[in-house]
Amino acid sequence: MESTITFRNMTIEDIDAIVEIEELSFATPWSRESFYNELINNHFATYIVMVDGEKIIGYCGMWIIVDEAHITNIAVLPHYRGKKLGEALLTQAIKCAEELGAISITLEVRVSNIVAQSLYRKFGFKDGGIRKQYYSDNLEDALVMWVKLDE
Secondary structure, three states, X not given: OHHHEEEEEOOHHHHHHHHHHHHHHOOOOOOHXXXXXXXXXXXXXXXXXXXXXXXXXXXXXXXXXXXXXXXEEEEEOHHHOOOOHHHHHHHHHXXXXXXXXXXXXXXXXXXXXXXXXXXXXXXXXXXXXXXXXXXXXXXXXXXXXXXXOOO
């Protein structure tokens, strides 16, 4: 399957597919308007999509501020999970962040999301702290994770 996987920058035309992935992946998904605003108005934002043939199957968004990347969201369609595609997407996101001058990356992840935490730790992310009641749907805490790219 992975031989047909490609990556590219997200476009306005991709928003419907991204919203579908959001709704299948998160309890409080971002809206169509949020993604539009990210692409059009947020000059810190960079979004990449993962494509299987013609179908968008995953995406990652990040803000690059000075030399730090903050991953805002990353998701893969449920049907494509468990096939190392999350690793491929995160690898591409890290490469993109480095190309844009980032020397570190941070993100928040639900404290209950052990699968995602394991993925991030594979890439060298370390625990950086807790954001209490970060998630609005159930007030779950977020684990802040960091990685230095030059280590």
